[in-house]
Amino acid sequence: MKQMRKWTLYLLMTVLVISAVAAGLPQQANAAENDDLGLDAGAAILVDAATGEILYEKNADKLMGVASMSKMMTEYNVLEAIKEGKISWDQKVKINNYIHRLSGAPGLSNIGLTEGEEYTVKELYQAMGIFSGNAATVALAELLAGTEKNYINVMNEKAEELGLKDYKFVNSSGLNNTDLLGNYPAGSETDENEMSAKAVAKLAYHLLNDYPEVLETSSMPKLKFRDNRTYANFNWLLPSLVFGYEGADGLKTGSTDYAGYNVTATAKRGDQRIIAVIMKSETKNSRFTEATKLLDYGFNNFSTEEVLPAGYTVKGNESLKVTKGKEDTVKIQTSDAVNLMIKKTDKENYVAKLVLDDKKVNSNGEIAAPVKKGDKVGKVTLETKDGKAVQFLTSDGEKKASVDVVAAETVEKANWFVLAMRGVGSFFANIWDSVSSTVKGWF
Template identity: 75%
Template sequence: MKKWTVSFFVVVLFLSTLTTGLPNQVKAAENDELGLDAGAVLLIDAANGEILYEKNADELLGVASMSKMMTEYIVLESIKNGKITWDQKVKINNYIHRLSGAPELSNVGLTEGEEYTVKELYQAMAIHSGNAATVALAELIAGTEKNYINVMNQKAEELGLKDYKFVNSSGLNNSDLLGNLAAGSETDENLMSARAVGKLAYRLVSDYPEVLETSSMPVLKFRDGREYKNFNWLLPSLVFGYDGVDGLKTGSTDFAKYNVTVTATKGDQRLIAVIMKSETINSRFTEARKLLDYAFGNYSSEEILPTDYVIDKNKTIGVTKGKEDKVSISTNDAITLTIKNGEKENYVAKLVLDEKKLNKDGELTAPVKKGDKVGYVTLETKDGQTVPFITSDGEDTIKVDVVANETVEKANWFVLAMRGIGSFFGNVWDSVSNTVTGWF
């Protein structure tokens, strides 16, 4: 272990009498109110990827073995797509055998010429951070570890990671790879930002929740008869045990210092926390505990807007060519968000009307049917800041459709003609009236 594009009308509406300032989770991100012993910190609501707390989340730092989460994702995806199977055998070559026995590296011993199943190698990687097992999986998937770096980079791009650099599959420093460099120089190792790590972890847990079946195992009983401990000491039965923890991955090198990505549940809430560049082997766990305690103690999911929410200043939209000249609108669902306790009033509703459905005067054209979508409502902070999410998909979780509450039928030709005549004479009268007024 060593080491939704369209033009829009936007109306910002206040939910109630608001106090000034941003929600505290944003302030916390700026001020690092917890003062954690870490170079970078990120806290995510695993339900939708909402970012609750961050510190220095965009700096590239050593990621070490937490980069193995990428191989976990790729292996689970490959199994889902039928490219490999859990029972598939992998024959161990001389290099992987020698790497598995390298001193001071986390490994499960792999015998040259012997065959191990994908499941055995995956468990060795995910539980005991087996470096050689990771290389074996990389070679299985891509032929060589050098080719596998391209697979990692492609998957990182697909997942929307922005800040990363992969030079090997394991996260070791290249100098520990017995001269078998896949990319970079002898002194290079994998780099990621806390935001990139958090996004990878979020996608891993969201797309392949079965990852937790393995990451939650405190001990690996391997075929050699030995037991290998999980390095995530936050698992409930281990040294820094925390109730509800069931993953994910640790990592450390001399360069990266001490890292951990942890996920935990309490009730129906799941969080993902990233701690990077902590100074000691223990401090990453104590700081992760502080972050989890802070989050579970201060944040909860609340309904910010109810279903059928009626916007006070925009209860109706004008309708042209209809039997009625306006239609009432409201939301068709509720908006729920994880927020700091007592700060519901710090959020405002933002109405976005679909300009494609409006004429130049901002009106709908009849006929309008009950339930027709005319736009959406989302949330933002009082100062106009968007609610932060680790992925763009998260933004959709706080968007609800705004719909017409009744049907407005199109007026018949006679009514439309009479309106046209009335409008014509009205305009004529206004013109004459303005002219006569001008004489005096």
């Protein structure tokens, strides 16, 4: 008897374990689908360059060493200063003793700059953007703000303006402060710049959209400098270089002992441009192989699709009640189409959610006449069937996942006579209802 009880208990436990495992299988499969691309990276993110829509992320909010990818901030500030007429490409910059010494420091990425000699802004910018010249970056920082210490304030102000949430800047170059020959502008002696992958992607997004001319430099596979030497671009994803990727034309690499090996890559195929950020990869080469995986994932799985057409109506909400109008209802519809970069197999995974404007539509879902065709009455937002909102880098991008809902026709206000007759009709209707209820009560 005892033996039978043991076997019964054993079988019961086995059934329970199998059931639990079976119940967990779909979740494990979903987790594998959602991540993991198996990237050799501490953090990564993939975004649509046109809208900032986030297509993939891994530890994207974690603050990490960013190294020379922080030079994208100086690229942005230089291009902005040129646009505003504060500096010019042919403006001369005289090299001081510190920048000269830094340009010759062993083990650092640099193009030698001679003390007392003048270089144009364009020469220094190309040295920074193509060969990641650290001394050239400091020279530009001093040009923009007087000193590199002052320039840290410029970096922080611009980061706040661009909405970068996770960042810390202690110098302009992205080097560890210990490499700056004792002249570190902020932080402690051993500090270096940090950003999250999301902040890096947002900086790259703004750089590409505000100053697309950045690609004229970042796409150059090599730089022939005035010293008659040729310097290869560190971004080996450019088509003619070691890890050549079709359509790659930017953007910036970076590496230090603390940060590991990083790359912010962008590529365009047809009308589709995406940005991929890889942070803290193990080797110089692996950052490019992992960026290739991420770019391939984007181009192979996503495309820009019309998720909602113009004139779309949400089922069950095709019209609104109208008060004091010649008509009792007004048809409503979306004003424009909604286009998003989505997985090619996921078009049916999005649902439209109607949000009415409570300043125009009352709590009973009524709008007062007159209503003109094209009047905005609310908006439709898109979310996935599991209730998750579509994620974007910026608030402006979030607007891409919504569209105005407008009146599809005009409903004029009824004149006083019609309104009066309606009032009389309502009065007698109420009396009739009351009498009917009373008579029914007699029986």
